[in-house]
Amino acid sequence: MPRPRFLLAIPAWAWLVTFFVLPVATVVYFSFGYKPGLFGTHATDVLSLDRYREALSPTFFTTFINTLRVGILGTLICLLIAIPMAYWMAVKVSPNRRVFLLALVIVPFWTNFLVRTIGWQVILAPEGWLSGLLQSVGLRDGPLAILYTRPAVLLGVVYNYLPLMILPLFVAFDRVGPALREASKDLGADRWRTFTQVTLPMARPGIIAGVLLVFIPLMGDYITATVLGGARGNMVGQLVASQFQAAQNWALGSAMAVLLILVIAVTVLVGAAMAYLVSWPFARHRRLRLADLPPAEART
Amino acid sequence: MSGSGEHRTLTDYLLYAWGVLVFAFLFLPIVVIILYSFNEGRLLVAFTEFGFTPFRAIVERPQIRSAVIVSIQTGAIAAVLATALGTLAGVAMARRPGRWVFWFVLLLLLVSVTPEIVDAVALLPWLVFLGQDVGLGIFDNGVVRLVVGHSLFSTAVVAYIVRARLVGLDAQLEEASADLYASPWTTFRRITLPLAMPAVLAGGLLAFTLSLDNTIISAFVQVSGTTPWPVYVLSALRSGLRPEIAAVSTIMLLLTLLSLVLVWLVLRRAGDSDTQIARTMTGN
Numbered sequence: 001m002p003r004p005r006f007l008l009a010i011p012a013w014a015w016l017v018t019f020f021v022l023p024v025a026t027v028v029y030f031s032f033g034y035k036p037g038l039f040g041t042h043a044t045d046v047l048s049l050d051r052y053r054e055a056l057s058p059t060f061f062t063t064f065i066n067t068l069r070v071g072i073l074g075t076l077i078c079l080l081i082a083i084p085m086a087y088w089m090a091v092k093v094s095p096n097r098r099v100f101l102l103a104l105v106i107v108p109f110w111t112n113f114l115v116r117t118i119g120w121q122v123i124l125a126p127e128g129w130l131s132g133l134l135q136s137v138g139l140r141d142g143p144l145a146i147l148y149t150r151p152a153v154l155l156g157v158v159y160n161y162l163p164l165m166i167l168p169l170f171v172a173f174d175r176v177g178p179a180l181r182e183a184s185k186d187l188g189a190d191r192w193r194t195f196t197q198v199t200l201p202m203a204r205p206g207i208i209a210g211v212l213l214v215f216i217p218l219m220g221d222y223i224t225a226t227v228l229g230g231a232r233g234n235m236v237g238q239l240v241a242s243q244f245q246a247a248q249n250w251a252l253g254s255a256m257a258v259l260l261i262l263v264i265a266v267t268v269l270v271g272a273a274m275a276y277l278v279s280w281p282f283a284r285h286r287r288l289r290l291a292d293l294p295p296a297e298a299r300t
Numbered sequence: 301m302s303g304s305g306e307h308r309t310l311t312d313y314l315l316y317a318w319g320v321l322v323f324a325f326l327f328l329p330i331v332v333i334i335l336y337s338f339n340e341g342r343l344l345v346a347f348t349e350f351g352f353t354p355f356r357a358i359v360e361r362p363q364i365r366s367a368v369i370v371s372i373q374t375g376a377i378a379a380v381l382a383t384a385l386g387t388l389a390g391v392a393m394a395r396r397p398g399r400w401v402f403w404f405v406l407l408l409l410l411v412s413v414t415p416e417i418v419d420a421v422a423l424l425p426w427l428v429f430l431g432q433d434v435g436l437g438i439f440d441n442g443v444v445r446l447v448v449g450h451s452l453f454s455t456a457v458v459a460y461i462v463r464a465r466l467v468g469l470d471a472q473l474e475e476a477s478a479d480l481y482a483s484p485w486t487t488f489r490r491i492t493l494p495l496a497m498p499a500v501l502a503g504g505l506l507a508f509t510l511s512l513d514n515t516i517i518s519a520f521v522q523v524s525g526t527t528p529w530p531v532y533v534l535s536a537l538r539s540g541l542r543p544e545i546a547a548v549s550t551i552m553l554l555l556t557l558l559s560l561v562l563v564w565l566v567l568r569r570a571g572d573s574d575t576q577i578a579r580t581m582t583g584n
Contacts, residue, residue: 005392005396005397005398005400006392006396006398006400006404007392007396008388008389008391008392008396009388009389009392009393009400009404011384011385011388011389012385012386012388012389012455012459013389013404013407015385015451015455016407016408016411016452016455016456017407019423019426019448019451019452020410020411020414020419020422020452021407022426023419023422023423023425023426024414024418024419024422026422026425026426026429027418027421027422027425030425041425042425081322084315084318084319085318085319085322087315088315088316088318088319089319092312092315092316093319098574099574101319101323102574102577103560103564104323104326104327105326106560107330107557107560108326108327108330110509110513110556110557110560111330111553111556112512112513112530112549112552112553112556113513113515114515114530114533114534115333115533115545115549115552115553116329116330116333117329118329118333118344118533118537118541118545118549119328119329119330119332119333120329121345121541122329122332122333122336122344122345123328123329123332125345127345127346128345128346129347159325159326159329162322162325162326163326166322191309191311216413216415217415217416219415220415220416220417220418222416222417222516223515223516223534226534226537227537237415237417237516240417240418240421241417241420241421241520244421244424244520250421250425253421254421257417257418257421257422260415260417260418261414261415261418264415
């Protein structure tokens with residue numbers, strides 16, 4: 001009896017369809033419905049795009065823009081911190097110590113997300129030790145007032161997602177290997193030129209992976225904004241949650257969830273297009289065709 | 301720092317300093333939590349004096365104990381389930397390739413990139429629907445709900461890891477086994493599974509840690525009475541954080557470290573390089 005090739009994948013497939021595809025599809029369906037009266041959560045007898053219009057009304061639209069701003073800014077800051085860090089780990093550190101340093105990056109990543117964030121709440125609290133220290137040194141006149149602001153959320157997301165940027169970049173820099181760098185040096189390039197024209201372009205897959213690994217979960221973040229942001233540092237994740245929990249308006253919450261996914265997808269696509277457009281002229285400019293070179297005697 | 305005895309330049313020192321700073325940044329809040337778990341004060345934020353009262357509170361307060369037990373229980377069940385589903389899928393992807401793999405990987409990819417909050421709000425009405433409208437009473441059980449929620453992402457992670465391991469190994473042994481008239485089931489049990497074992501174990505431990513860590517889905521699908529640890533912490537945020545939270549977190553941190561070391565050892569013995577291990581552990 002011939003068996004289908006995907007036989008062994010059927011249990012996982014069925015499980016994911018039942019508890020991922022169908023529920024998410026239901027949410028998409030709910031998003032076209034409405035909230036019937038005070039006690040109902042959703043109704044779908046009349047379908048419309050009204051919930052999307054509502055989700056994009058000025059009150060909620062600001063939150064979408066804020067989330068996008070935190071997402072893009074946070075990803076860029078992670079990238080700026082991680083490039084020298086990963087380069088250092090992959091190129092400058094001896095292989096024996098590298099294992100230890102990798103483990104050190106992984107430990108915070110696997111520490112409970114919520115607990116790490118609470119750690120920052122303890123640090124940033126107006127009555128906490130950092131606030132006291134800054135005041136006694138004379139750097140601040142009053143207690144620290146950063147907790148429950150947008151900068152605190154930005155600090156929190158950069159902290160929480162930084163390992164996700166460092167690790168793929170490390171893998172990418174590690175893969176370039178010393179041979180190409182030495183070749184570049186032998187051909188007369190200084191360190192900066194070697195880095196910008198050999199190492200960094202070769203590490204592009206790692207940069208792309210890191211940016212996606214940070215940006216996508218960051219956009220849907222709920223915990224960091226809840227712990228460090230308070231009312232002023234609102235993000236879309238909290239908006240969705242509050243529609244489902246406090247407001248009991250599943251239709252509107254669903255529309256927001258669908259919009260969140262769309263915003264992430266569109267930003268990733270726009271970002272990819274922009275990165276392509278920016279790098280294209282450079283790639284053309286730098287490409288060297290052997291036929292274009294003057295003959296050897298003319299060059300000397 | 302640079303190998304082969306070259307002289308160190310200013311750039312080297314700057315990079316070194318940067319690395320030290322980033323590590324300080326990464327560990328600052330973790331160190332703070334560990335230190336504050338010895339806080340005798342009433343509130344977590346204000347450190348009064350050093351003591352072990354918060355650790356004693358774990359044993360004495362039934363709510364905390366029950367939350368930790370629910371977390372470990374859920375973690376174990378979710379890990380077993382995700383490992384079983386993910387291993388079978390990973391084996392199929394590696395050994396029975398075809399056009400179906402593309403669509404299946406697409407599904408796994410969707411599962412891994414969907415924001416957790418979307419999973420959470422989608423699962424809540426769905427589980428209520430299954431439990432009350434369809435009448436499958438099992439979905440009213442708190443632990444079952446948590447296990448379902450925690451198993452989704454983990455299944456995808458285990459499938460990736462197992463697939464990656466088997467793709468790197470030649471299928472000759474399995475072919476030989478089939479040539480020697482072993483049934484497919486025997487070949488799977490005696491050849492494929494032992495070959496994939498390091499990845500299976502690593503995947504299982506990762507699934508366990510992921511479940512211990514899960515907060516968002518848990519907060520939505522949980523039933524009162526079976527509150528897992530992170531959701532307990534989340535609700536404590538509103539009523540004021542006490543030092544016990546830090547104490548339990550310290551213990552959970554030790555538990556996580558232990559399972560990470562285990563994963564590391566398992567993969568190490570299987571011959572993975574450290575870079576490969578690091579990639580496996582971050583799920584990419």
